[in-house]
Amino acid sequence: MLLLTIISISSCQxxxxxxxFKTETLKAETLDHCADGICPIIEIEKIKVFGREHFAxxxxxxxxxxxxxxxxxxxxxxxxxxxxxxxxxxxxSSYRVYKSDFPEAGTEYEIxxxxxxxxxxxxxxxxxxxxxxxxxxxxxxxxxxxxxxxKDAETSLNNEALFxxxxxxLKLAETxxxxxKKLSAEENINSTGFYFENDVFALPNTIGFTxxxxxxxxxxxxxxxxxxxxxxxxxxxxxxQEFLKLDL
Numbered sequence: 359m360l361l362l363t364i365i366s367i368s369s370c371q372x373x374x375x376x377x378x379f380k381t382e383t384l385k386a387e388t389l390d391h392c393a394d395g396i397c398p399i400i401e402i403e404k405i406k407v408f409g410r411e412h413f414a415x416x417x418x419x420x421x422x423x424x425x426x427x428x429x430x431x432x433x434x435x436x437x438x439x440x441x442x443x444x445x446x447x448x449x450x451s452s453y454r455v456y457k458s459d460f461p462e463a464g465t466e467y468e469i470x471x472x473x474x475x476x477x478x479x480x481x482x483x484x485x486x487x488x489x490x491x492x493x494x495x496x497x498x499x500x501x502x503x504x505x506x507x508x509k510d511a512e513t514s515l516n517n518e519a520l521f522x523x524x525x526x527x528l529k530l531a532e533t534x535x536x537x538x539k540k541l542s543a544e545e546n547i548n549s550t551g552f553y554f555e556n557d558v559f560a561l562p563n564t565i566g567f568t569x570x571x572x573x574x575x576x577x578x579x580x581x582x583x584x585x586x587x588x589x590x591x592x593x594x595x596x597x598x599q600e601f602l603k604l605d606l
Contacts (some may be wrong), residue, residue, distance in 0.1 A: 374575050377409040377417075377483070377509075379475055391450050398467030400446070401603040405473040405485060413512035420505050420514055421473060421485065428489045429469060456494060468492040476504070477567035481604040484567040487491075489534040501577040502588065506567025508604065517565050520602055527601035532559040533576060542558070552581045562589075567606070572598045 384402040386392045392400075398433045402425065422442040429445040430436050432545045434592045439445050440491055453467040469491050476486035485505045492498030506515040521527055536543065539550065547559050564575040574591040 375410050377407055380406050382406050391447050397450055401470045403472040422502050424487055427470060428491050465494055481509055482545055483509055502564055502575045504564055522603045523601045531561060554581055590592055
């Protein structure tokens with residue numbers, strides 16, 4: 359009986375302890391790494407979470423990981439870069455090598471990132487990022503990222519963990535995609551130039567939530583060329599609730 363009471367109190371505390379959100383600004387002119395030399399363009403508006411210590415750490419670490427992935431071209435090839443500070447140092451040092459090798463180059467490395475809470479319900483928290491990076495070359499790369507969290511379990515959610523009926527939602531999403539792109543149910547999904555693997559429709563890497571919609575974002579290069587930009591599918595909550603594990 360005592361154990362059940364303790365568990366009940368703990369669960370109640372999780373629900374009643376609010377998360378609070380602040381924005382931290384990181385710019386080249388205020389970074390210690392930039393104090394001793396030239397620096398690329400760095401403009402980061404980073405959300406930071408406070409309130410439930412363990413859960414806040416989980417969210418803040420996930421936020422930092424998104425930024426790390428944007429600061430390092432191939433994170434899997436840089437296993438020693440584990441923190442945002444290390445990623446910033448790497449980005450700056452890479453830029454200095456570039457400017458040393460090509461002193462006449464007029465282009466600058468750049469990262470521009472904003473993050474904000476896009477949905478904060480009773481059970482689900484969703485954070486949206488808009489990112490732009492430039493490492494030289496013909497053009498930079500802009501992308502949208504969402505992070506989703508279960509507020510009761512205090513865990514991050516990958517895309518599949520959002521669904522209790524993944525297959526059912528996949529069918530709904532494909533129908534909307536085909537309607538939006540004017541593809542009949544019989545046409546090959548790649549017949550107009552998309553490149554879904556094995557000619558089979560798939561959900562994007564980026565799924566998130568706003569105040570009244572579920573949003574699917576295919577970023578550039580995911581299913582189409584850079585010039586084609588993003589493909590975005592939007593669903594009202596009433597259309598998707600039956601497929602989801604958490605209540606919206």
